Amino acid sequence: MVNEHKAIVNGGGEEVVEVETLIIGAGPTGLGAATRLEQLGRPFLIVDGSNKPGGLASTDVTTEGFLFDVGGHVIFSHYKYFDDVLDRALPDPDDWRVHERVSYVRSAGVWVTYPYQNNISQLPLDLQIECLDGLMVAAEQRARTPGIKPDTFDSWIVRNMGEGIANAFMRPYNYRVWGVPTTQMQCKWLGERVAAPDLRTVMRNTLSRKIAPSWGPNATFRFPARDGTGGIWTAVAARLPAKSLRLGESGTVTQVDVGEKVAILRDGRKIRYEHLVSTMPVDGLLPILRSEKDQDKIESMKSSGKEGLVYSSTIVLGIGIRGSRPERIGDKCWLYFPEDNAPFYRATIFSNYSDHNCPSPNTKLATLQLADPSIPFNSKEASEGPYWSLMFEVCESEQKFVDTQHLLQATIKGALATELLLPTDEIVSTYERRFDHGYPTPTLGRDTALEKILPTLKDEFGIHSRGRFGSWKYECGNQDHSFMLGVEAIDNALFGTPEMTLNETDWVNGRRNTERRLR
Structure with missing residues (x-):
């Protein structure tokens, strides 16, 4: 075993x-692996082509001082180890803001409390009837x-929901998220992601005009007070030895010789390893693998990937607005959009997460x-100012075209159509960034x-x-999952410990995992 990383000739x-x-x-997975190795006192080296940690959980800042995450991220956790790491990275109570989720679906010109299928009482009467009829037919069919x-x-x-809810929300919304029809997706990934409605409860709530309570693991969440989600991972990385991180263009891996166990960086430097944890998209990893005697196995994996691994791209847009937060916005967190009057599938009131996500009022x-x-x-x-901000997410895929040239103005127009903005609102900052790998799509051929x-x-x-695209499993792709995929990969590589997050995701999500701690 190599006890320290060193240069040899x-x-x-x-x-x-x-x-x-x-x-x-x-990103979170790589930092999870590194944190575990640091805890064990084992040597490691992280390489990344980006000049800052965080990966798909990083944060950008506009020239005007508005923060925007590279997607809709919030912190909720299934693991005490993950909580320990975050509490160590940001230990002051003032480092965090805690929120009760306030989330809606924009449907038929009204705001419907999330989850949609439990709150059809808020829809216009004709849609209520369609949804209830579909629920009853579905219940009869299951019986x-x-x-x-x-x-x-x-x-x-x-x-589970019937044709009414399928047509009003589930089909159009999920196409807007994934970029493929729901008929091309499997359902093993669902787990705790989608609430199956109880017919009696929905009927009772509809007749009494009641709103169903919050549901799901992120009904309460926390968010860093400063520096956005990316600030978490910058702080986690800062706990690691600086000599063990190699970030920036020179940290890009261009080839891996799996026989020699040597990785080659863009600047030509070579790294020989005993264990390799890769968090890059697996469809990007396979083409850079080389082997003198096993190239046929690599080619076979590449063929399987082309057939079964599908992804969508995500375009994140941000708008900074002058003025106090409007009453119509209130304490909303994030909002879903299944209809075609806006290009985005989700909008986040990003200024509601922390007052530090916008410039100071005297700017x-x-x-x-x-x-x-x-x-x-x-x-x-x-x-x-003062100022407030909106963040939007748009899906692009081979089956879902996006006019990226005019997307920002289409987004502003959609925000007007859905009453997020009023015509006279003053826009003082805009942001736009595209991420090629946004969502790993759970298609029918994925698991094979x-x-x-x-x-x-x-x-x-x-x-x-391992990771969101390293293991290509959306159901274990949240920040806590991603981090623990890295931790568990190290324990598996060094000690043979089973990787529960990857292989038993439903079991992990159904409990509070307290066995492993940072200390």
């Missing part, structure tokens, strides 16, 4: 760094055929435009591909491919 005169564990990627199990997400929706900013660009305004002279790829990587080549 090989027979060809090249300098090669030797390390016990190499970690590709400094007649108790042994049938849905084989697609679409059949699960219809069997002077110029107005870029009014929300309705047809309304003229006379002055671009900078003036003070993963059952071939992940075991071959681990058992044949000693590579633990």
Whole structure:
């Protein structure tokens, strides 16, 4: 075993760094692996092509001072170990803001409390009737055929919710999120993600005009007071030895020789490892693998990936607005949009998460435009706030075209159509960024591909491919899951410990995991 990472010179005169564990990627999964190794006192090296940690959980700041996460992230946890790490990274109570989720669906011109299927009482009467009728038909169908199990997400929706809710919300919304029809998706991933409605409760709430209570693991969540979600991972990375992180363009891995167990970086430097944890998208990892004697196995995995691994891209847009938070916005957290009058599927009132997500009120900013660009305004002279902000997410895929050239203005127009903005609201900052790999889509062929790829990587080549796109399982792709995938990969590599988050996700999500602690 190599006890420390060090540079050696090989027979060809090249300098090669030797390390016990190499970690590709400094997002939550990579930092989870590194945190566990640091706890164990074992040597490691993290490499990442980005110049800051966080990966898909990082935060950007506009020139005007508005913060926007690279997607809709909040902190909720199934693991005490994960809580320990975050409490150590941000230990002051003032480092956090705690929120009760206030979430709605925009449907038929009204705000419907989430989850939609439990609150159809808030819909117009004709839609209530359609949804209730569908629920009753679905209940009758389940009673007649108790042994049938849905084989697609679409059949699960219809069997549990009926055609009314399927057509009004579930089908259009999920297409807008995933970029594929629900008929092309499996349903094993659902777990705690989607609430199956109880017919009697829905009927009772509808007739009495009651609102169903919050549901789901993120009904209460916390958010960092400063620096956005990315601030969490910057703080976690800061607890690790600086010599063990190599970030920036030179940290990009361009090739991995799985026979020699050598990774080559963009600048030509080589790293020899004993264990490799890769958090890069597995469809990006496979093409850079090389092997003199096992190239056929690599090619076979690549073919499986092309057939079964589907993903969508995510475009995140942000708008900074001058003024106090409007009454119509209130304490809303995030909002869902199933209809075509807006290009985004989700909007987050990002300024509600923390007052530090916007510039201070005395910051002077110029107005870029009014929300309705047809309304003229006379002055671009900078003036003070206060300010609030909106963050939007748009899905793009092979089956879902997005006019990216005009997306920002289409987003503003959609915000007007859904009453998030008023025509005279002053926009003082805008943000737009596209992420090629946004969501790992749980398609019908996903599991067949993963059952071939992940075991071959681990058992044949000693590579633990883990993380949101490393293991390609959306059901264990939240920040807490992703972090623990890295922790458990290390325990599996070093001690053979089972990886429960990856292989028993429903079991993990159904309990509070307190066995492993940081101390």
